Amino acid sequence: MEIRQLKTFWTLASTRSFSRTAESLNYVPSTVTMQIKALEEELGVKLLDRLGKTVVLTDAGHQLLPYANKILNDIEEAKQVSSQSGEVSGTIVIGADEVICTYRLPALLRLFRERYPHVRLLFRPLSSHNLKQSLREGKADVVFMLDEPAESIDLHTERLLDEPFLMVVSPDHPLASRSALSIKDFHGEHILLSEKGCSYRLYFYRTLLKKGADSLTELEFNSAEAIKQCAMMGLGIALLPEMVIKGEVERGELIALPWDLSEVRFTTQLLWHQDKWISPSLRSFIEMAKLLLC
Structure with a gap:
């Protein structure tokens, strides 16, 4: 099993598209197909199905995904630790619903980009009911959501701002x-x-x-x-x-309207997986989000 195969599998699970995966990794589509086939042969299971132009993970694929995510996170951690430049870099995948994306994030993203120009920000607009799942499946590093305060066993939640x-x-x-x-x-x-x-x-x-x-x-x-x-x-x-x-x-x-909404308890929240390694770039992003939005 090779690291590049796991990276290809993780990217394919995120994009659900061979062509977008190839473009993201700077491969030709046939390379993506060959790497996934080699990984399936080594593991002895089918990891995904092609339904038209859409890629769907099998049960085995869903089981492999968190392990692939952890391995890739560990490798990223090793790179960050061994780097001697002292410069914050890397990639952060961010998810948010439409309201937060439009009215809360632009100022944060601009300020972070200005302060940390070597960090690549990838934004994924997601519907409300897909945000937490994107963390559990390793498709996003952090997500912002507007919801009632709630605790989760596997997700860490930072309540940033009450929203009337x-x-x-x-x-x-x-x-x-x-x-x-x-x-x-x-x-x-x-x-x-x-x-x-x-x-x-x-x-x-x-x-x-x-x-x-x-x-x-x-x-x-x-x-x-x-x-x-x-x-x-x-x-x-x-x-x-x-x-x-x-x-x-x-x-x-x-x-x-003069209608009592005192029972409303919604907040802008920042979430990430409890098992997620917090890289220097991700830590800087979380700290800036808390400072700017709290």
């Missing part, structure tokens, strides 16, 4: 001028929702449906920006993090 939420409508919406609301006021309203699996979508159901609201018409979006724009156009009621709509509310383009 607002329920908003356009200025000409029938509820915009109300000084108080009851659950009956939501009956028959159009609700602008984020994708299924999103934590604050679930909260919307807890605050409205469980309190007796009915006859709600749902409009589902995979982008907080799309929800905001549709709310401004008067298409319905949106529940969004304040960071997404702060400017629009201050300019009067959206109106915050």
Whole structure:
């Protein structure tokens, strides 16, 4: 078993594409195929299936992945320890959901790039329900997510910033001028929702449906920006993090409804695997994220 084979396997598991793996490793596609075939022959198992243009790991592939990730991490650690340059370098793979990516990360990524120009940052936009799994499968070094505070056995969580939420409508919406609301006021309203699996979508159901609201018409979006724009156009009621709509509310383009959201406990969080080796570059990134976002 060769290190390059494990690196090819890990990259293929991340990209799910032979062509993207070849491009990432500066190989021709046939080299990727040969290395994976040699690894499968040595282990005596099939590691992946090709389903059209998509690569899917087999059970054996899923079992091998964390070991490959650990071996590659150990090798990276050895390189960092043996380096005499004293210069922080390496690669950091970052995952985040759409909201964090758009409204929290740009300033952090710019500052980190300016301070550590020899560190390569690879960003993977992921849906909320895939973020933790990306750490467990070794596809990301760290992830940012907006969620309710929670503990995990295998993942380390740093809570960075509390994120207040607002329920908003356009200025000409029938509820915009109300000084108080009851659950009956939501009956028959159009609700602008984020994708299924999103934590604050679930909260919307807890605050409205469980309190007796009915006859709600749902409009589902995979982008907080799309929800905001549709709310401004008067298409319905949106529940969004304040960071997404702060400017629009201050300019009067959206109106915050007088609805009690004191039960909302969502935070921007930084996560990494408990078994992950924290390289100097990754440690520097984590420290800067905590300093800038806390």
